[in-house]
Amino acid sequence: MRHVIALDVGGTGMKAALVGADGTLLHEARRPTGRDRGADAVVESILGFAADLRAHGLAHLGEPAAAAGVAVPGIVDAENGVAVYAANLGWNDVPLRELLSTRLEGIPVALGHDVRTGGLAEGRLGAGKGADRFLFVPLGTGIAGAIGIDGAIEPGAHGSAGEIGHIVVRPGGPPCGCGQRGCLERLASASAVSEAWAKASGDPAADAADCAKAVRSGDPRALDVWQNAVDALADGLLTALTLLDPHTLIIGGGLAEAGETLFTPLRAAVASRVVQFQTLPEIVPAALGDAAGCLGAGLLAWDLLDTDEPVTGGPLTDGPVTGEPDRTPIPDSPEVTT
Known part of the structure; x- marks a missing residue:
């Protein structure tokens, strides 16, 4: 069965799948990233995981993968296939596409930025399907954005389009790792809410999910x-x-798991700020959850191939995958929760 390898690399864990031409997940697996072992070990873990996925496809699906897609965090030169920088993974200028293609017997490999790759999946398969212009904003440890235009994700002239997390919204506010003060991600990310709630509640272990629970119970400090x-x-x-005029704003990440506890006040707050020349977009939750990056990596891989029908629908579009994907563990691939 023709398929591709999809791999989403995070700071803690890696999610992977073998994806069929109709979007069906034929096999899923997870492994720890192992960033505590250093950048070289992380790269080798990625290469080894991809090689094991190729072997699994050969053994269980009758042929090796036709292509591979991998999504990674940090600064990414997708055109040249280089993982330029990732603070959480400790690497610089890793020629990941070349390394993966060599390990995978020369098949084509696509490299993408994790948020833009997740945005590609949300645009084609999830909450942005049918919207000609959307902005995907996951609220996690940080905040980034993916700009969707006519089914594609805009990378920008230098590969950094969509970095909404570093818009300064509170001049002189808390310092950000980027060197500015008052950046959006220092105030509205899941980690920022966790930090603020831990301080307000006096519980150093409290996090954003705990804050959302306290909001629902009416705690004035949480509110x-x-x-x-x-x-x-x-x-x-x-x-x-104001700059992009999107039809849809798609909000994902850990903070979006609060549901209407977030979306009801957020829609009201945005609506109250819109002025006469602006059009209020639809604000919706992301549909694909933590699978978006992996699914997007699969789309990148399929886009490399000459196919009569690019992956834009199938079981992933309209609901759960029909039929159970093969989740037989690849040897030496411990499952992790990220």
């Missing part, structure tokens, strides 16, 4: 922390919609 984050996020999104 204050949550509203501050919502207001900052609304200010950042207003800048984005």
Whole structure:
């Protein structure tokens, strides 16, 4: 059965799948990234995981993968296939596409930025399907964005389009790792809410999910922390919609798991900021969850191949995959939760 390898590399774990031409997940697996072992070990883990996936396809699907797609964090030169920099993984200028293609017996390999790759999946298969212009914004440890235009993700002239997390929304605010102060991700990311709620609640172990629970129970301290984050996020999104005029804003990541506890006040906050010349976009939750990066990597791989019908639908579009994918563990691939 013709298939591709899809691999989503995170700071803690890697998610992978063998993906059929109709979008069916034929096999899924996870492994720890092992960043504590250093950058070289992380790269070798990626190469080894991909090689094992190729072997699994050969053994169980009757042929090796036709192509591979991999999504990685940090700064990515997708055109040249280079993972330029990732602070969480400790690497610099890794020619990942070349290394993977060599390990995988010369098949074509696509390299993509994790958020833009997730945005590609949301645009074709998830919450952005049918929208000619959308912005995908995952609220996790940090905040980034993927700009969707006519079924493609805009990389920008230098590969850094969509970095909404580094819009300054509170001048003179808390310092950000980028060197500025008051960046959106320092105020409205899941990690920022966790930090603020831990301080407000006096519980150093408290996180954003705990804050959302306290908001639902009416805790005034939590309501204050949550509203501050919502207001900052609304200010950042207003800048984005002013520049991009999207039909849809897709909000994902860990903070979006709060559901209407986030979306109800966020929609109201954005609406209150929109002025006469602006059009209020639809604000919706992401549909694919933590599978978006892996699914997007599969789309990148299929896009490398000459196919009569590019992957734009199938079981992934309309609901759960029909039939159970093969989840037989690849040897030496411990499952992890990320």
